[in-house]
Amino acid sequence: MALWRGSAYAGFLALAVGCVLLLEPQLPGSALRSLWSSLQLAPAPPGPGSPEGRLAAAWDALIVRPARRWRRVAVGVNACVDVVLSGVKLLEALGLSPGNGKDHTILHSRNDLEEAFIHFMGKGVAAERFFSDEEAFHDIAQIASELPRSPALCRRKCSFNWTEICSQLRFKGEEWGRLKAPHANRFIFSHDLSNGAMNMLEVFVSSLEEFQPDLVVLSGLHMMEGQSKELQRKRLLEVVTSISDIPTGIPVHLELASMTNRELMRSIVHQQVFPAVTSLGLNEQELLFLSQAASGPHSSLSSWNGVPDVGMVSDILFWILKEHGRSKSRASDLTRIHFHTLVYHILATVDGHWANQLAAVAAGARVAGTQACATETIDASRVSLRAPREFMTSHSEAGSRIVIDPSRPVAEWHREGVSFHFTPVLVCKDPIRTVGLGDAISAEGLFYSEARPHY
Structure with missing residues (x-):
């Protein structure tokens, strides 16, 4: 019954919009779009009876x-100071352009960082890599410190030495060139000799x-x-x-x-x-x-x-x-x-x-x-x-x-x-x-x- 009632409502609404078009053909397109969007039937958001709601209640x-x-x-x-920011924004700030992804067991340069980030962003999976060049790493960390950052969601406060930095690059629905992350996740890189x-x-x-x-x-x-x-x-x-x-x-x-x-x-x-x-x-x-x-x-x-x-x-x-x-x-x-x-x-x-x-x-x-x-x-x-x-x-x-x-x-x-x-x-x-x-x-x-x- 609910299905037929919904179909009937939709039919009447479509008829109403059609009559408006017939009687007022000069009505601005923006007004028509606003009218139609206000009349559309949206599915009910998941509630207690949805699979998600039932599962949460069971938990x-x-x-x-x-x-x-x-x-x-x-x-x-393992303890370090986390710098959490957008990976795409950092790579753009480093003057890098979208290219091909490639995994690197150890990062030696900015290009290695770019390729590894693209590789894992494309898969939507988390990863962590060591950056071998101390000077290049600190140059990148300096640029990262000047960018808008997310709250440090994973500050590891058991540290005895706050000089070590972990850069955590987030990709959350981000796009870079033709690449879009299928899942939100993070890519971590550091030059952390103490840990x-x-x-x-x-x-x-x-x-x-x-x-x-x-x-x-x-x-x-x-x-x-x-x-x-x-x-x-x-x-x-x-x-x-x-x-x-x-x-x-x-x-x-x-x-x-x-x-x-x-x-x-x-x-x-x-x-x-x-x-x-x-x-x-x-x-x-x-x-x-x-x-x-x-x-x-x-x-x-x-x-x-x-x-x-x-x-x-x-x-x-x-x-x-x-x-x-x-x-x-x-x-x-x-x-x-x-x-x-x-x-x-x-x-x-x-x-x-x-x-x-x-x-x-x-x-x-x-x-x-x-x-x-x-x-x-x-x-x-x-x-x-x-x-x-x-x-x-x-x-x-x-x-x-x-x-x-x-x-x-x-x-x-x-x-x-x-x-x-x-x-x-x-x-x-x-x-x-x-x-x-x-x-x-x-x-x-x-x-x-x-x-x-x-x-």
């Missing part, structure tokens, strides 16, 4: 605080005895890409020793970031870093690169084709925990991985070591929407549900098919002692904040997670 019901909460959390080690050498790690770890945290959160291993291979190997062994000095019983979460050095990533995976930490946080680029570097599942893929396949992601997460996680035959602390991509998140845990993960994965996905839209709660009219509505849980073995219902948004499955929790993300249509989303997602997931005492 609110599912997200409960754990029985045992963290009292103190120690956060280190690259992780100079304050030992000081940080030594302070834990007095601080007595319940949880330690680490990041910054990716910054070592700017160091020589010899220093990387030496420092990585010292990192493992320092992490091992953290008192037994305190979970350690390691947040990964964009990397290009496969040898360094292999060393992180194999040289006891993974077994020394309890939890990992990473996105789709970092997950695939990790698998490529360590010859894991689906490592023959050069890149994801659009939305990462859930079954493939699940296979890689399972492989990490089975090959490098805790088991009866392996002395490893690794029992948890929080994976996040634009349209969905997965929490994978070794059974028996974590609780409240259903709430944790939902909380991480919820904060992705509120943080990006800069709202306190999910506004159903400003977000969209883009996750696959059904998927296979594996491609390496006979997985099961799962169909997502917005009213029951967290799917759960199990595989040989590993539990998976999946939930869609309500993607902000017009994001205001794109910097620091991964940090916020992992932090929220950890806040709602409960590590069992024997973890």
Whole structure:
């Protein structure tokens, strides 16, 4: 009935406009356009009954605080002053013109910066690169400091040394020449030798005895890409020793970031870093690169084709925990991985070591929407549900098919002692904040997670 009523209204309105044209043919075109636009029937904005509204309400019901909460959390080690601004405006201020995109593992010049930015802007994916030329970097940073900047949405205030600068270039629906960013995201580049050498790690770890945290959160291993291979190997062994000095019983979460050095990533995976930490946080680029570097599942893929396949992601997460996680035959602390991509998140845990993960994965996905839209709660009219509505849980073995219902948004499955929790993300249509989303997602997931005492 509502459909017929709407069609009838539309017909009457069209007839009315036709009569006006017949009786007043000299009526100005602007007046006609104004009249027609005021009469058009617009679809109702998404509300509580929309898939987005139902999913947000279901999250609110599912997200409960754990029985045992963290009292103190120690956060280190990667620290810098962020300069957040439009990437296109910076490149224009540098006198650069739109050209062809090309990835560079290390940036040596302005042209390298331009090509790498275009490469990742065209894909709409986040990335981070080291800029090797100190003088050229500081020239660029000086120009950047004179441009209008966004609020530093990801100021890392645990820094001991404020001389290091991270330039974070946003691309949010921006166009440059014929190129338009398909998604809002950011490209980070820095010349950060202090963090690259992780100079304050030992000081940080030594302070834990007095601080007595319940949880330690680490990041910054990716910054070592700017160091020589010899220093990387030496420092990585010292990192493992320092992490091992953290008192037994305190979970350690390691947040990964964009990397290009496969040898360094292999060393992180194999040289006891993974077994020394309890939890990992990473996105789709970092997950695939990790698998490529360590010859894991689906490592023959050069890149994801659009939305990462859930079954493939699940296979890689399972492989990490089975090959490098805790088991009866392996002395490893690794029992948890929080994976996040634009349209969905997965929490994978070794059974028996974590609780409240259903709430944790939902909380991480919820904060992705509120943080990006800069709202306190999910506004159903400003977000969209883009996750696959059904998927296979594996491609390496006979997985099961799962169909997502917005009213029951967290799917759960199990595989040989590993539990998976999946939930869609309500993607902000017009994001205001794109910097620091991964940090916020992992932090929220950890806040709602409960590590069992024997973890």
